[in-house]
Amino acid sequence: MDEKTNYYFIVNKWAGARHSVQTWDKLHQYLLQNEVQFERAITEYPKHATELAQKFADEHPTNWVIVALGGDGTLLEVLNGVQHSKNKIPIGYIPAGSGNDFARAVGLARDPYQALQQLIQTTAPIELDVGVYQDQNNQIEHYFSNNIGIGFDANVVYQANRGQKLKLSKWHLESAAYASALLKTLITQKGFPLNITIDGEKYEFPNAFVVSLTNIKYFGGGIGIAPLAQMTDGKIDVVITEKLNIFRFIRLFTKLLINGKHLEMSNVFFKTGRQIQVQSFSAEHGQVNGEDLPKQNFDLKIWTTKQNFWFTNQI
Numbered sequence: 001m002d003e004k005t006n007y008y009f010i011v012n013k014w015a016g017a018r019h020s021v022q023t024w025d026k027l028h029q030y031l032l033q034n035e036v037q038f039e040r041a042i043t044e045y046p047k048h049a050t051e052l053a054q055k056f057a058d059e060h061p062t063n064w065v066i067v068a069l070g071g072d073g074t075l076l077e078v079l080n081g082v083q084h085s086k087n088k089i090p091i092g093y094i095p096a097g098s099g100n101d102f103a104r105a106v107g108l109a110r111d112p113y114q115a116l117q118q119l120i121q122t123t124a125p126i127e128l129d130v131g132v133y134q135d136q137n138n139q140i141e142h143y144f145s146n147n148i149g150i151g152f153d154a155n156v157v158y159q160a161n162r163g164q165k166l167k168l169s170k171w172h173l174e175s176a177a178y179a180s181a182l183l184k185t186l187i188t189q190k191g192f193p194l195n196i197t198i199d200g201e202k203y204e205f206p207n208a209f210v211v212s213l214t215n216i217k218y219f220g221g222g223i224g225i226a227p228l229a230q231m232t233d234g235k236i237d238v239v240i241t242e243k244l245n246i247f248r249f250i251r252l253f254t255k256l257l258i259n260g261k262h263l264e265m266s267n268v269f270f271k272t273g274r275q276i277q278v279q280s281f282s283a284e285h286g287q288v289n290g291e292d293l294p295k296q297n298f299d300l301k302i303w304t305t306k307q308n309f310w311f312t313n314q315i
């Protein structure tokens, strides 16, 4: 790509508890003042970013970067639009959500203004892994940049989203919403039967609790669930724990938050693989990139593919 790179910003004004409205206003001014060539669209409803990205990518095969401005959910939607397009256009990202795990994982500035500088100073795409999951019930393929969770973390996302998250986030108290959801889920989430096959090896968990299938190191706004995850190895990292008593869970959670040594614990299952099939035998909450997946008996095949991104390589 040459110096005439153009940027198509897809702006989710609902991200980051709508603080992204001010973020976009500031960046917009900067783009105008610095004569950056850009277009922009504002999302009008959930999943709109997927439609916008796919349409734009279909119509603009070269010299454009599609830039998601929002949180990990907005990036997820843009990724799905681009991957379903016939043109493999690069994706840029300005983090303006509340969790911003992808930005953290790839070393992208979490300050939107600095991320914009990283975007416009980039001269060539960087190819990274993204996850693909296929629901075996309908064979449709979807993509994710971060992770899929079944059970505990997904239930926390669900409880936080239906709780006071939006209200509390007005005062930057999203963490309080998540802490309250976490406590509630700790009490209510039961263990559930789960089978997983990783590159042909089958593992059975009668009492699964945390099930994370991840392309990046973080979930839940900076929690390092998979500290060894790499976005260039073509593999998904699988971290599973069964339901633990409260003391063991606190020990696990402390290690998770403090030093990432949880992978060394005997009650944590950790493997990486290229071809994964995961089946839950009861209806469970799911999450992808922090977005709710409907409660269901999951039967997913998961693998990775490549996506071009547009930022300087800091990973």
Ligand SMILES: Nc1ncnc2c1ncn2[C@@H]1O[C@H](COP(=O)(O)OP(=O)(O)OP(=O)(O)O)[C@@H](O)[C@H]1O
Pocket (backbone or CB within 6 Å): 012, 013, 014, 015, 016, 017, 043, 044, 045, 046, 047, 048, 070, 071, 072, 073, 074, 075, 096, 097, 098, 099, 100, 101, 289, 290, 291
């Ligand atoms: N116009 C809109 N009206 C309502 N919801 C929207 C609209 N546009 C996008 N959305 C939804 O906003 C949700 C939140 O987006 P996103 O995840 O990017 O932000 P966030 O939750 O604040 O950040 P993070 O995931 O990093 O915590 C997504 O589910 C998306 O579908």
